[in-house]
Amino acid sequence: MPRSQQKKKHHLTQRLSQSIPDLFRTSSRSKMAASRSSSPVEHSEEETPDPGDLTPASMFRNIQRMFRTELTKAVTDPSSQLQELGQRVADTEARVDDLAEAVEADKKELEDHSSQLQALELKLEDLENRSRRANLRIRGLPEEVTDLTKTITSLFFELVPHLEPEMLPFDRIHRALSRPKNPDLPRDVILKLHYPEVRDMILQAARNVTALPGVPATVHIYSDLAPSTLARRRDFRPVILALQKEGIRYRWGFPFSLSFQIKGHSHTVRTYSEAQEVLTRARIPLVDQPPLPQRPSRASRAWTPVGKDGRASKQQKGTRPPI
Structure with missing residues (x-):
């Protein structure tokens, strides 16, 4: 190669080596000017990380950007969940308020029904007592007395001597169907007088005497209620x-x-x-x-085995024979 051409090539290489740094400086200046002119928000939104840039400043910016993204996501998700939870709580409170109002209404309705039921029970009780208006209950008359009509009629004439016989007819008279709790006591005698005013006269006369005439001292006359x-x-x-x-x-x-x-x-x-x-x-x-008298206990049955000859065996009483 001629010497002139070698000098020319060397001169061109030197010029290129001097122009490349100037070109990078110009590019960096233009980038810095653009970054200054743009707002921080736009810069943060448009700036993208360079994976090839491993300088400490670039790595710090990348870490900042990553933390900012993760924190934004971590705050946004619980916030939406809290909003949803708050809405559900508000809906639940509204339903609870509705249920409380319904319960109060039901409670008031139950109280009204309870008072009405109590009033109906009192009316039924009063009607039953009115149907027993002419009834008398005689307690303590021994079971051996079988002619109830004759015995009770003579008792009433002893209590009310001025009573006319035609004023003392019985519509019915009988013993109570159920036994008293004390099995040793006789059943009550229940009778229905034809005239209710006679029943009041007999009760008044029975209250004024200490003992009923012609009957045992255990006999008492009560209203049938x-x-x-x-x-x-x-x-x-x-x-x-x-x-x-x-x-x-x-x-x-x-x-x-x-x-x-x-x-x-x-x-x-x-x-x-x-x-x-x-x-x-x-x-x-x-x-x-005072405590009520206790009902006497019944005597337990004694099981006594009987042999084929009809005699009691020597087995202890109170035990059942073998089957």
């Missing part, structure tokens, strides 16, 4: 004992009630709580109800 009325009166037993202890007169009413006077003030109560409140205000203590 509904079982529910008798149960209510048993519940009022402590109140009655307290009134009797204070010498206060009382009177049963229909429908069920208890009337009495304390220091000139009349009181009519229908429930035990009302009676207890009246006695508490009057400073009258309730009397504990």
